[in-house]
Amino acid sequence: MRERSFVRRNKKVQLRELTELVALRKEDAREGSLSQDDILAQTAPDVPKEQLRAFENAGWVFQERDPEASPDAYAQSQAQVFVKSGGRIALGTNVLNVQLKEGLSEDEANAALQPHGCRVIEGMSFAPGLFRVAVVDPSQGDAVDVADQLLNSGLVQFAEPELIEVVGPRSS
Amino acid sequence: MKWTFRMRGKEVTLTSVLGAVAVRPSEGARSRAGSRPRLVSQFGGSASDTSSGGRFGLDMPGRNRGLFERAGWLFIEPKPKVALAATTMRATVEDADAVEQVFVDRSGNMQVATDVLTVKLDPDMPEAEVKQRLKDDGLRNVRQIRFTPNTFEVRAATRRPLPELLHELQEKRHYVFAEPMLLQAITGRLKPKDPDFAQQWQHTNDGSSGGSAGADIRAEQAWDLSRGRGPNGPIRIAVIDNGMQVRHPDLKAGVVAGGSFRSGGGATANFVRYTPGAAGFPDAPHGTFCLGMAGARMNNKRGGCGSAPEADLIAIACLDDQIGTQATLARAVAYAADPTREDGSATAGSGADVIACSLGPNGADWDLTSVLDLAIRFAANQGRGGLGTPIFWAASNGHFEIERDEVSSHPDVIAVGRSDHNDMADGSAYGPKLEFLAPGVEVYNTTSGGKYRFWTGTSFAAPLAAGVGALVLGRNPNFTGQQVRERLRATCDKVGGVTYNADGHHDEYGYGRINAARAVQ
Numbered sequence: 011m012r013e014r015s016f017v018r019r020n021k022k023v024q025l026r027e028l029t030e031l032v033a034l035r036k037e038d039a040r041e042g043s044l045s046q047d048d049i050l051a052q053t054a055p056d057v058p059k060e061q062l063r064a065f066e067n068a069g070w071v072f073q074e075r076d077p078e079a080s081p082d083a084y085a086q087s088q089a090q091v092f093v094k095s096g097g098r099i100a101l102g103t104n105v106l107n108v109q110l111k112e113g114l115s116e117d118e119a120n121a122a123l124q125p126h127g128c129r130v131i132e133g134m135s136f137a138p139g140l141f142r143v144a145v146v147d148p149s150q151g152d153a154v155d156v157a158d159q160l161l162n163s164g165l166v167q168f169a170e171p172e173l174i175e176v177v178g179p180r181s182s
Numbered sequence: 183m184k185w186t187f188r189m190r191g192k193e194v195t196l197t198s199v200l201g202a203v204a205v206r207p208s209e210g211a212r213s214r215a216g217s218r219p220r221l222v223s224q225f226g227g228s229a230s231d232t233s234s235g236g237r238f239g240l241d242m243p244g245r246n247r248g249l250f251e252r253a254g255w256l257f258i259e260p261k262p263k264v265a266l267a268a269t270t271m272r273a274t275v276e277d278a279d280a281v282e283q284v285f286v287d288r289s290g291n292m293q294v295a296t297d298v299l300t301v302k303l304d305p306d307m308p309e310a311e312v313k314q315r316l317k318d319d320g321l322r323n324v325r326q327i328r329f330t331p332n333t334f335e336v337r338a339a340t341r342r343p344l345p346e347l348l349h350e351l352q353e354k355r356h357y358v359f360a361e362p363m364l365l366q367a368i369t370g371r372l373k374p375k376d377p378d379f380a381q382q383w384q385h386t387n388d389g390s391s392g393g394s395a396g397a398d399i400r401a402e403q404a405w406d407l408s409r410g411r412g413p414n415g416p417i418r419i420a421v422i423d424n425g426m427q428v429r430h431p432d433l434k435a436g437v438v439a440g441g442s443f444r445s446g447g448g449a450t451a452n453f454v455r456y457t458p459g460a461a462g463f464p465d466a467p468h469g470t471f472c473l474g475m476a477g478a479r480m481n482n483k484r485g486g487c488g489s490a491p492e493a494d495l496i497a498i499a500c501l502d503d504q505i506g507t508q509a510t511l512a513r514a515v516a517y518a519a520d521p522t523r524e525d526g527s528a529t530a531g532s533g534a535d536v537i538a539c540s541l542g543p544n545g546a547d548w549d550l551t552s553v554l555d556l557a558i559r560f561a562a563n564q565g566r567g568g569l570g571t572p573i574f575w576a577a578s579n580g581h582f583e584i585e586r587d588e589v590s591s592h593p594d595v596i597a598v599g600r601s602d603h604n605d606m607a608d609g610s611a612y613g614p615k616l617e618f619l620a621p622g623v624e625v626y627n628t629t630s631g632g633k634y635r636f637w638t639g640t641s642f643a644a645p646l647a648a649g650v651g652a653l654v655l656g657r658n659p660n661f662t663g664q665q666v667r668e669r670l671r672a673t674c675d676k677v678g679g680v681t682y683n684a685d686g687h688h689d690e691y692g693y694g695r696i697n698a699a700r701a702v703q
Contacts, residue, residue: 019552035447058545068447068505096547096586103449107509107553131450134509135523136516136560140553142450142509168552172449177511177541178504179424179468180576181639 011053014092016157018170025092025100025154028053032075033089033101039071046072056097064176065099090152092173100173104146105131106153108160109167110139119143126150126159142172185285185345188352189361196285196293196364197413203260203268204250204282204294211277224277226258250292250367257284271297271338271347283344285364288657290411294365295344298324298335301351302358305331315356320347335363372405374480374487378634382486383603384475384621384646393603397677399620399650401489403699408656410477410493410649417652417659419476420496420518420534421645422511423469423541424504427630428456428497430470432478432485439532440497441517441525443510447503451510453517453524456497464502467630471637472540473497474628476645476652485634486626489649489698490656496534501541508550511541512557515573519565533565535655536666538648540576540641542589546611548578550588562594562663570663574598574648576640577611584611591615596651596667598622598644599692605677607690610640617667618674618692620647650698657702673700 014025031053042049049072050062062072072091090102106128110119119141120130127147134140145156153171160169186195205225207215215221251257260268260281267273267281275281283295301321303312312332316323321336338347344362351360379385386402389395410417418438428437437456442464445451456463473488473495480491500506500514513524518537521528542548558573565571575590577597584590590597590611599610600622608623610616622643629635651666661669671686674694682688 018549019555023549064504065447068503070447070505094547094549096543096545098543098545098547103507105449105507105509107551109552109556134513134516134553136512136520137556140556170552172507172509174447174449174505174507176504176543177501177506177508178543179466179639180540180542180544180579180641180644181468181471181637182579 014154016154016171017161018168023094025094026054027102028091028093030075031072031091033065033070033072033091036069036071039073040076042073044074049074054093054097057093057099058097061097061099061176064178065101070101089174094175098175100175102153103172103174104144104153105172106143106145106157106160106169107172108141108143108169109137110141110165111167113138116141122165123160126156126163128156128160139167187345187348187362190359194287196287199284199286201259202257202284203265204280204284205256205258205260205264205275205278206254206280207256208277208279222256222258225256225264225275225281226260250294250365255294269343270341271344272341282365286413288413288659290413290656291366296363296365297337297344298363299337299348299351299360300327300333300363301336301360302330302333304356304358307332307356319351319354372402374491376480376482376484376486378486378626381626381636384625385487385489387603391603394605397601397603397605397621397695399489399646399695400697400699404650404653404702405491407702408653409480410490410652410656412656412659414659416492416494417490417535417655418494418496418533419490419536419538419645419648419652420498421469421473421476421648422498422500422514422518422537422539423466423472425464425466425499425502426469426473426497427465427628427632428463428473429459429461430474430628430630431632432482432487432628433470433473433495434459435479435482436477436493436495437473437497438494439521440495440499441521442499442502443514444502445500445506445510447505449507449509451500451506451513453513455525455527463497464499465630466499466502468540468641469497469499470630471627471635471642472538472645475625475642476538476649478628485628488627489646490652493649493652493656508554512551512554515539515554515557515561519561519571531567534571535566536648536651537561537565537571537573538575538645539573540639540644542576542578542587544579546578546580546582546586548587548589550592554589555592558592558594565663569660572596572648572651572663572666574644574651576644577616579610579640581609582611584613584615587611596647596670597692598640598647600638600640600643601677601695605675605695607678612689614687614689616689616692618647618671618694618696619643619677620650620696622646647696650696650701653698653702670696670701673697673703
């Protein structure tokens, strides 16, 4: 486990990364001896069970990280597991949302982001300079690391890692 | 073309239905014609008969046309001399008892002009002077109204346009008022005939469900004035949810557009435009219920209805397995306000007038990403061509400080809590950012599989309130999003037996329980 943080809307967001776990798509999961409930109970007993069920329903499986596995052993389907305030699970991605300081085209944005190991996936036209970008150079770190780098670069209004979370209905 | 005049000290604006006139054929003409097409052809082209799919057949604006037609009026594209007669008082057309201009008021109700005016002169004016004034002003007394002094129904003494005469009279100081006499459909209070309407205490609570009579949103009174349709057509409500049965029999007639953002539990979502009637749209009971709360159809012999039963519905599904990123939710919000942001084939100006979303965790904390913040601000400020789209969001169901949920307590979001059938707050999030309550405990509406059920949640209070927002826009189409919010806030009932602060707010009740009837006045 390690404490992580990034800046969102001028506030520091604290995350607890469950480094001993990974989340995998069901089809990529290994055979495991522990149940999902047991795995999470051992590593994050404060996380409500409903959170786990919601991810399971969406095809995610939590597994202990294989210490023997090479870093890319799980290929693209592997996700870091974070716990946010209130015990909410968030899965890491290699995507960030960034708003560049200048109104740049997608090509210009790519050129500006390349030194930080990022590539534009798509623009979002409801705000100027708003892009979804992927971290394509693992040597720069993960999306949380790169968010910090970009913010310190002076290039962006904001840079935030895109996290996968439960957004369900507000009914009983 | 607009016609503006004063009535009881306030400006009233009617919009004329260009190219159409109302004709009331004489009894003789009716019996001689023998058939409707022949009767119509006396006054206009038979193809223009509004009842047979002519130019105005199915899409002529104005509610209650059928009531006028049952009363003997025809709405036609007129021959030139008939068109001229309609705009000129005292002009006559052979075989017609009346030929009049057609207008639509701001609620979309049809109004037919007459050549009669109601005028009231200074109450102390002697009778002889009254007669002289009327004569000098080119008026002929039709009837004196006896219950108030110096008040008359009058006609123009000579041929002239009604707006011109009315304007002249309203400028003269010896008239207390001069008002046109317009034909309107004045029907009994609308009582929906939907078979399960009695279950929907949220609209009208008579106490039979075990709750308190009157603990409802006063929907029936509101529907007399607005059902979600304005002078320019239906108000559009976008409901954002994990999925919905868009082909539910009580919803499909209302769902005119939409799309889904499908991410398969991952980060990147693909947008798929919805073609009304097509299969394959993500379906989920919760979203189906939300869609119904806002706009299930009325008087279609099925289930109950929504709070804005004549509004158009835009169904937007995102995070269909309840897992995904706020970036996807942000795209859905921006799409609701302006579909061209996602859909290259969408028409500019086809965005929603009102947005409802009932997604979010039920725990206390929900942190807002910058990208969702930008999307909310975009919709609230640039939606509706810059007027702003009001965004209704379900507050958390847990009894937490609402500020811990940074989405529903966003300054541009209207956070809706839930009330029960006794008009009591029911334990949803509380605090200064709670806007108001709406019924959301064991309310009844549509669910997937073409079915209906009772269900509880702030999830259902929010789209119910969004429907009331649509009713307000039906009456006030030029309101900004902020004006809609202020109107709803100002017209809430101060329920719960608690003391509201000097601003009319209470942490558990917001500004009170929403009251649709007062909101649409």
